[in-house]
Amino acid sequence: MIIDLPSSNTSAVNRKLVELREAGGVFALGRVLTLVVVTDDGPELERCIDAANAASREHPCRVIVLARGQRRAAPRLDAQIRVGGDAGASEVIVLRGYGALAAEDAGAGMVMPLLLPDAPVAAWWPGEAPAKPSEDAVGRLAQRRITDALSARNPTRAFEQRRKDYAPGDTDLTWTRLTHWRAQLAAALDVPPYEPVTHALVAGEPVSPSTELVAGWLASRLGIKVKRSPSETANGLSLVRLSRRSGNVELARPDGKTARLVQPGQPERLIALARRQVSDCLAEELRRLDPDEVYEEALAGVSQVTRGRTPVKV
Known part of the structure; x- marks a missing residue:
């Protein structure tokens, strides 16, 4: 099931989650962590969600996708909630921010109200990642920060940044592939x-x-x-x-x-x-x-x- 919440805010998203829980059962039980996916709104978005859904079958979690939209648009937040068959073994919340809400430093403010209480947080950048993930606003919320140098526009430079700016909790999918x-x-x-x-x-x-x-x-x-x-x-x-x-x-x-x-x-x-x-x-x-x-x-x-x-x- 997919519920669209155009021109919304995090309070409305939380209210809708409560309504769904009351109507269809406590689907948040058993969630072991919150996975925050930071990417751009575009053709790769659904592939990232599919990968997160597949991983959630081993690690039931709440998936929050920060899909950064047009920076020059008027400030707006379009939200979407996916549960049931459209969310694997998780619940997926897609937050599409436009204008000022598409800025990198705005993501943490939208994510924090939606984190599962008393559960660890993992952050994943499927494409371009910040130079220092541990100092990024979203990265500071996470115990585990997952990047992928191979998917960056310049893999060599991205890999050198991973080497230079490593902090405990950082990892990269180029390592996992080995x-x-x-x-x-x-x-x-x-x-x-x-x-x-x-x-x-x-x-x-x-x-x-x-x-x-x-x-x-x-x-x-x-x-x-x-x-x-x-x-x-x-x-x-x-x-x-x-x-x-x-x-x-x-x-x-x-x-x-x-x-x-x-x-x-x-x-x-x-x-x-x-x-x-x-x-x-x-x-x-x-x-x-x-x-x-x-x-x-x-x-x-x-x-x-x-x-x-x-x-x-x-």
């Missing part, structure tokens, strides 16, 4: 001959924050020299090669879907390693609301990585 890569690499080193890794090679697209992060992760966790090179493929992270005395452990994904794992003394294995959906990454990040120290170490480890210019064949 979970399966990290699991496969850790499992490959957890079998005989248990030899130390002497150095590593990581290859991927020239502009690939995830490739930078996996290189930083290896440098920080293994304390080895890591070289980051471009690859001949255009599928994000393409290759991780770990060198040991008995031979290389190599995880290569030339087509962006299926990876090839090669280990000394073992047959070659094919592994399904397609790029993860945003909804899966978002659901994973909502599983924990405490600081991610390993992500912080990976960001710091990027500065220890050396650069190669010759494209690597995968």
Whole structure:
């Protein structure tokens, strides 16, 4: 069910939520957190809502979407409430602000009256994010601040901002996309001959924050020299090669879907390693609301990585 509240305010939205609760049952019971989505009003809005709805099936929550509209319009707030089948396992409140209400500093004032009481808050910027999410008006309300450098207009600059301005509670979906890569690499080193890794090679697209992060992760966790090179493929992270005395452990994904794992003394294995959906990454990040120290170490480890210019064949 979708209820539109044009030219509204947060008080009217709260009243409508109470009416719906009295008429259809206490649908807010069991909500474990409030997820605030900050984006622009446009074609990507529904995709963001769909991703939040999918994640809410694992984490029932109240989803508040700040959809910033035209800045030059007259000040106005158009609200929309979605419940039932149109809201996954959550309740979705869409706030479209225009004019002064579309400004970045206006979002927190609209969100605060609608937060679930005594529940943690997570903020998600699907596209452009503030340079310092922890100092943003909405970011200060949240225990967990989720960004996505890959979706920014300039992914390289956005990633450098994440490195420079990291604060406990920050995370980025470029890191979450690496979970399966990290699991496969850790499992490959957890079998005989248990030899130390002497150095590593990581290859991927020239502009690939995830490739930078996996290189930083290896440098920080293994304390080895890591070289980051471009690859001949255009599928994000393409290759991780770990060198040991008995031979290389190599995880290569030339087509962006299926990876090839090669280990000394073992047959070659094919592994399904397609790029993860945003909804899966978002659901994973909502599983924990405490600081991610390993992500912080990976960001710091990027500065220890050396650069190669010759494209690597995968």
